[in-house]
Amino acid sequence: MKTKLPHHLLAIALLVPQVLSAEQKLDLANPGFEDGESSWSIAKNGITEITSNAAHTGKLGLRVVDKDTKDGAHATSSAIAAAPGKKYRVTFWARNIEGGTTAVYLLFLDAQQKIIQIPEHSGGIKTDVASDASAWKQYSLIATAPADTAYVKVWIHSGITSLVTTDVDDLELYDVSQ
Numbered sequence: 001m002k003t004k005l006p007h008h009l010l011a012i013a014l015l016v017p018q019v020l021s022a023e024q025k026l027d028l029a030n031p032g033f034e035d036g037e038s039s040w041s042i043a044k045n046g047i048t049e050i051t052s053n054a055a056h057t058g059k060l061g062l063r064v065v066d067k068d069t070k071d072g073a074h075a076t077s078s079a080i081a082a083a084p085g086k087k088y089r090v091t092f093w094a095r096n097i098e099g100g101t102t103a104v105y106l107l108f109l110d111a112q113q114k115i116i117q118i119p120e121h122s123g124g125i126k127t128d129v130a131s132d133a134s135a136w137k138q139y140s141l142i143a144t145a146p147a148d149t150a151y152v153k154v155w156i157h158s159g160i161t162s163l164v165t166t167d168v169d170d171l172e173l174y175d176v177s178q
Ligand SMILES: [Ca+2]
Pocket: 032, 033, 034, 055, 056, 057, 058, 059, 060, 061, 169, 170
């Protein structure tokens, strides 16, 4: 004899797989700078440093000390495989100490690891660290990968003309396509 599954159990059975696949955490290397500069590409212009003074959790964090109106901080994560049409979310913790503006960007790259320019996002896909947020705060940014995407990277950057001191730590990257 066939037993009928009660409605409330059926609903749970249908919901659970969706909940489990809603966010897939991706393997962003050294996301809290505990291994120093490992897995990050950091411009040697003296603007970006890994220091205990910038730790949100753990022993180390990334500090931008930008006192240069002609250059900015550049810290780029390693490349993570990505695909067109998928949605990615980066989260990070930051606090602003002085001035503005530092931002965290999502960069989409093609198979040759060339950055794909997106006309409707000519200034980049980014979330600014609020210049009035001196306490640690978590930020989030979601973007859909454009055509030809093969990789995604996270880029921490202060504007070329910006004068700013900001701490960034504890990044996470997710595939949130489902
Ligand atoms: Ca840390």
